[in-house]
Amino acid sequence: MTPVGALEVVGLTKMYGDLRAVSNLSFEVAPGEIVGLVGPNGAGKTTSLRSLAGIIPPTRGEIRICGHDLVAHPVAAKRELAFLPDEPRLFEYLTVREHLNFTARLYNVADWEPRADALLAELELTDKQDKLPSELSRGMKQKLSIACGFLHSPRLVLLDEPLTGLDPLGIRKMKRSIAQRAEDGAAVLLSSHLLSLVEELCHRVLVIAGGERVAFGSMEEIRAQVGAAGAGTSLEDLFVQITSVNGGRGA
Amino acid sequence: MGLWAAAPFLITTTLKNRVLAQARRLKNPKYLVATAAGLFYVWTFFLRRLLMPGKREGAPFPQEALLAIEGLMVVGALGIIISGWVLGSNRAALRYTEPEIQFLFAGPVSRRQVLHFKLLRMLLPTLVSSVITTVFFGRALAGNPLFFGVGSFLGIGAIGLHLTGASMTRESLAQHGRYGLRHRVVTLAVIGAVLGGLAWWALQSRPELPQGLQPKAWAAYARALYESGPLRILLWPLRAPMEVALAQDLSGFLQALPGGLLVLVANYLWVISSDHAFEEASVQYSESWARKVEAARGGKQRPVISAKPFGLKLRGTGRPETALVWKNLAAVRRLLRLGLVPALLGMTGATAVLTLSLLRGETPDWMLAAAALAAGLGALVALVGPTSMAVDFRRDLQNLDVLKSLPLTGRQVVLGELAGPFLVVVLAQWLLFAAALLLALGPGVALPLSTRLIVTASAMLLGPGISAAVLVLINAGVLLFPAWVSNEPRRGIEAMGQRMLTLAGGLVVLLVGILPATLVGGGVFLLLGWLGLGLGALLPAALFASAVLFLEVTVSVVGMGRLFERLDITE
Numbered sequence: 106m107t108p109v110g111a112l113e114v115v116g117l118t119k120m121y122g123d124l125r126a127v128s129n130l131s132f133e134v135a136p137g138e139i140v141g142l143v144g145p146n147g148a149g150k151t152t153s154l155r156s157l158a159g160i161i162p163p164t165r166g167e168i169r170i171c172g173h174d175l176v177a178h179p180v181a182a183k184r185e186l187a188f189l190p191d192e193p194r195l196f197e198y199l200t201v202r203e204h205l206n207f208t209a210r211l212y213n214v215a216d217w218e219p220r221a222d223a224l225l226a227e228l229e230l231t232d233k234q235d236k237l238p239s240e241l242s243r244g245m246k247q248k249l250s251i252a253c254g255f256l257h258s259p260r261l262v263l264l265d266e267p268l269t270g271l272d273p274l275g276i277r278k279m280k281r282s283i284a285q286r287a288e289d290g291a292a293v294l295l296s297s298h299l300l301s302l303v304e305e306l307c308h309r310v311l312v313i314a315g316g317e318r319v320a321f322g323s324m325e326e327i328r329a330q331v332g333a334a335g336a337g338t339s340l341e342d343l344f345v346q347i348t349s350v351n352g353g354r355g356a
Numbered sequence: 357m358g359l360w361a362a363a364p365f366l367i368t369t370t371l372k373n374r375v376l377a378q379a380r381r382l383k384n385p386k387y388l389v390a391t392a393a394g395l396f397y398v399w400t401f402f403l404r405r406l407l408m409p410g411k412r413e414g415a416p417f418p419q420e421a422l423l424a425i426e427g428l429m430v431v432g433a434l435g436i437i438i439s440g441w442v443l444g445s446n447r448a449a450l451r452y453t454e455p456e457i458q459f460l461f462a463g464p465v466s467r468r469q470v471l472h473f474k475l476l477r478m479l480l481p482t483l484v485s486s487v488i489t490t491v492f493f494g495r496a497l498a499g500n501p502l503f504f505g506v507g508s509f510l511g512i513g514a515i516g517l518h519l520t521g522a523s524m525t526r527e528s529l530a531q532h533g534r535y536g537l538r539h540r541v542v543t544l545a546v547i548g549a550v551l552g553g554l555a556w557w558a559l560q561s562r563p564e565l566p567q568g569l570q571p572k573a574w575a576a577y578a579r580a581l582y583e584s585g586p587l588r589i590l591l592w593p594l595r596a597p598m599e600v601a602l603a604q605d606l607s608g609f610l611q612a613l614p615g616g617l618l619v620l621v622a623n624y625l626w627v628i629s630s631d632h633a634f635e636e637a638s639v640q641y642s643e644s645w646a647r648k649v650e651a652a653r654g655g656k657q658r659p660v661i662s663a664k665p666f667g668l669k670l671r672g673t674g675r676p677e678t679a680l681v682w683k684n685l686a687a688v689r690r691l692l693r694l695g696l697v698p699a700l701l702g703m704t705g706a707t708a709v710l711t712l713s714l715l716r717g718e719t720p721d722w723m724l725a726a727a728a729l730a731a732g733l734g735a736l737v738a739l740v741g742p743t744s745m746a747v748d749f750r751r752d753l754q755n756l757d758v759l760k761s762l763p764l765t766g767r768q769v770v771l772g773e774l775a776g777p778f779l780v781v782v783l784a785q786w787l788l789f790a791a792a793l794l795l796a797l798g799p800g801v802a803l804p805l806s807t808r809l810i811v812t813a814s815a816m817l818l819g820p821g822i823s824a825a826v827l828v829l830i831n832a833g834v835l836l837f838p839a840w841v842s843n844e845p846r847r848g849i850e851a852m853g854q855r856m857l858t859l860a861g862g863l864v865v866l867l868v869g870i871l872p873a874t875l876v877g878g879g880v881f882l883l884l885g886w887l888g889l890g891l892g893a894l895l896p897a898a899l900f901a902s903a904v905l906f907l908e909v910t911v912s913v914v915g916m917g918r919l920f921e922r923l924d925i926t927e
Contacts, residue, residue: 121926152926160760161926179921183763194758198687200663209672210679211762217672237663237690 110169111136111185111261111292112157117166119152119316126152128316130166134292139283141303141310143340145348148158149316150296151191154265157294158188171260180182184212187254191266193246195238201225202234204253208302212257224252227282229275251279255286262286264295268302280306304340314348359460359469367477378850386837387850394853402491422602424575425497427582430594433479433515438596440519441526442543450474450520471628475517482513499604506609507601510616514597517623524630550590557586593619595705664690676764680772681779687747688780707791727795734788737820741781742827748773749834756925767917774827774913780826782820789815808890814898818877821905825869828912829862837917869908877901 112134120129134140144150156163157170159179168175173182195327199207202221209217225231228248238246247270254262267283268276283306287293297303303310310327312320320327322345328338331346381387435484446520452460452474460470486508494504558581566573581587596615603609666686670679707730750772759769793812801808837858877897884893 118699155757155926158761161924162922178438180763180765183761188761194755196683196687196752196755198690199683203666203683203686204672206672207679207683208669210674210682211676212763213674213676214672240663318799 110134111138111171112294113167114157115167117153117156117168118164119149119156119161120164126316127156127163127313129192130313130316130318132311132318132321134261134294136292137287139287139293139295139307141307142294143298143300143303143310143311144313144319148313150313151265152316153313154188154190154263154294154296158186159183160188181302182321184257185259186261186263187257187259188263189250189254189265189267191269193250195246195249197238200237200251201230201241204249205256206254208253209252214257217256220256221252224255227278228252230238244272244275247271248275251282255282258291259291260291262291264293264297266297267295268297268299279309300344301338310340312344312347320347323356359463359465359473363473363476367480381850390853390857391850392853393856394849395849397852398849399509402488420575420579422497422604423579423582425601426595426598427578429511429598430591433511433594434591436444436515437518437522438547440522442547444519444523444526450524468628475520475624478520479509479513480651482509482516494601498602499608500606503603503609504601506613507597507599507603507616507640510600510620511594511597514593514620514623516618517627520631521623521627524627528630532864543816554587554590561585570618576856593622662690666690677763677768677775679773680764680769681775684747684751685780686777687751688745688776691747701787703789704791704794707794710795722800723795724801727792729794730788731792734785734792734815734819737781737785737788738815738823739826741784742777743824744829745777745781747777748827749831753834754839756923759922760923760925765917766921767914769920770831770913774824774831778820778824781823784822785819786816789819807891810894814894817895817898817902821873821902821909822870824909825873825905826866828909828916829869830885832912832916832919833858833862835916835923838923838925870905872908873901873904877902 110133114133115131117127117130118125130149130153132140142150142153152161155161157168157175159175159182163176168182170182171185172273175182175183195204196207202225205217205221205224208214209221214220222231225234228251230245230252232250233241233245238249241249247267251267264283264284268279271279280302283293283295295303295307304324309321309323311318312327320330322330324343327343327347331343378387378391382391450471456474460473486505489508489512490501494501494508498504498507559899561584562577562580566577582591592615594610596619599612600609600616603612666689668682668685670682707726749756759773762769764772789812793808796803796808797805803811837854877900880900881893881897884896
């Protein structure tokens with residue numbers, strides 16, 4: 106029996122009128138794997154992530170999350186994932202702890218309180234748990250969003266620029282946290298312009314431009330695909346090479 | 357020099373781009389219809405009036421009437437100015453947009469130029485206001501609408517500049533520790549002294565006060581005071597622009613114009629010459645304005661939220677849509693300035709105690725009046741409560757993407773979002789109806805007890821149905837036309853048309869939706885009445901009507917759930 110991938114995407118296409126934001130995108134993420142999603146501005150990264158999170162309906166294509174078809178069985182699929190957008194979206198009238206309580210009920214987390222305590226401690230939010238989002242800094246809001254995302258131990262984590270607004274210590278903790286989730290078996294798709302972060306954390310990298318996949322694989326595989334000289338070529342160099350060679354269009 | 361070249365470019369380009377962006381949106385039929393409705397409104401209420409023949413027909417306006425109108429306008433302007441000085445905030449009220457702050461405050465531009473730019477920009481909306489007042493009043497009051505337009509511009513502009521100058525002065529004094537409550541009292545004392553001096557002068561110069569309530573005699577007395585002595589001099593800065601606006605011929609206009617211009621220019625120079633640093637206050641003001649705009653994008657203009665204890669804890673397991681209900685109840689708890697539900701509960705409890713203590717004697721009239729008031733309020737809450745209780749999709753408009761990502765079906769999300777405000781509105785109306793019944797429970801009431809009980813029970817049955825229908829209607833509008841329902845401050849003809857269509861469409865749908873319930877309820881009432889049940893038929897009629905409304909609501913919730921699942925928030 107073929108093992109079920111945490112995320113399988115086949116021919117994902119998203120159109121806005123005549124504009125093709127994402128075109129025929131296919132890839133997969135295995136449990137325990139961290140895949141980096143990179144591309145120039147306007148490449149379709151956020152649109153792809155929002156489609157994968159079930160926020161915007163794809164025009165065409167198939168998305169399977171832990172074996173559940175996102176279009177046919179959205180509730181079962183969404184139960185398995187956490188989507189953390191670049192701009193934390195919080196309810197202005199719920200406190201930090203109430204956000205976790207709210208999330209727990211949505212995802213049916215019986216033992217939410219010890220989990221919430223652990224997450225609040227890990228993200229240094231324990232003393233802020235009775236505060237409203239308007240009383241939090243940008244970085245703290247981001248941490249709260251992360252805590253809500255991790256509360257139900259999702260099997261797939263979609264991260265859009267997860268380090269925005271975090272201080273250096275927060276960045277280090279966040280990197281450790283993402284790696285730990287992957288070690289525990291969660292699949293992670295991480296979109297970021299911080300290529301050093303992607304290179305450091307990700308097992309494979311998906312490069313998109315103009316809404317199309319232009320490279321996908323481990324660093325070695327991508328180096329081989331583009332014929333980059335030397336094993337030490339950085340992702341940044343590869344990125345520049347791929348996106349300039351392809352003029353923003355697929356290879 | 358740079359800003360003088362850049363400012364007209366900024367203003368004209370902003371205007372041009374706004375018009376072009378709106379024109380491009382006309383490709384979408386939704387916006388085309390809204391623009392057509394807006395244009396129809398503008399034509400009917402504004403342009404048609406403007407394009408009518410210029411000079412009014414008939415006899416010229418009587419001099420006494422003109423003077424009275426001028427006097428009223430002067431009193432109004434004086435009230436605005438005094439309240440601006442006494443009650444206004446100690447923060448300079450110059451509102452720069454955030455891009456203006458980024459580009460102008462940090463740019464190679466002198467602070468005086470920045471101030472000139474803002475003051476001149478402030479005069480643009482003044483121009484629009486003066487055109488609107490001219491359309492409505494200018495034709496009737498002035499010899500020529502143009503005179504009224506120029507006078508309105510001078511008057512409104514001078515008041516706006518004066519209030520800006522007042523706020524800057526107050527802030528300057530406050531920053532130097534010289535303007536607190538004590539100085540407000542001093543300001544009031546100065547105003548009081550001036551008024552006292554004027555009263556003394558009035559009694560000295562015209563000791564014969566009119567006797568009794570004779571309007572004509574009092575008007576003549578006021579006119580005599582208004583046109584002579586120190587009052588004439590003191591009020592001249594307010595009168596000068598009004599005289600321009602109310603000029604009856606060209607020569608009168610030309611005579612009054614220099615005075616009106618002088619008042620405007622003097623106020624402008626006063627603000628410009630103010631040595632006060634306005635930048636910090638402007639930055640704070642603009643940031644708070646930007647936050648309000650951002651907040652308004654998700655719902656109604658909202659009050660400040662405080663982390664009041666909610667007290668209701670949610671179990672981690674159970675029906676997941678309950679989480680949305682709980683979330684919205686927390687919002688109600690924190691958004692209401694007054695604890696509405698505790699207040700209503702307290703009121704009903706107090707009413708019960710009061711009624712029981714008074715039951716021994718006749719029910720006093722004031723209790724019956726209070727009962728009628730409570731019943732009326734209950735009906736009002738049933739009908740209007742869902743509109744005011746905007747803690748549903750209206751408030752979560754900016755979080756639609758969050759709601760879309762939740763592991764819930766569309767129907768669950770819709771139910772969860774609507775149940776919170778529904779529960780609060782129903783609880784409020786039931787408490788009010790119960791209070792009305794309790795207040796009218798004693799002896800000596802004209803209506804028999806059975807009638808009072810039947811009417812109250814019927815209202816309690818029908819009210820929730822109506823509230824649910826209104827709530828569904830409003831939220832269906834949000835899901836169908838999110839961009840239209842958004843409460844982000846919007847201007848322009850298209851936005852005006854959208855508001856008109858939303859209101860008219862909502863009313864039509866509500867009437868059509870309530871029609872089947874009315875027919876069923878009315879039919880049941882007539883049938884059972886014919887069978888001899890009398891007023892007792894009201895109760896089953898209300899029950900059936902409410903059942904029909906809830907059936908419609910159920911069908912609508914299912915439809916809205918599908919709509920929510922298909923909703924593409926990026927479109």
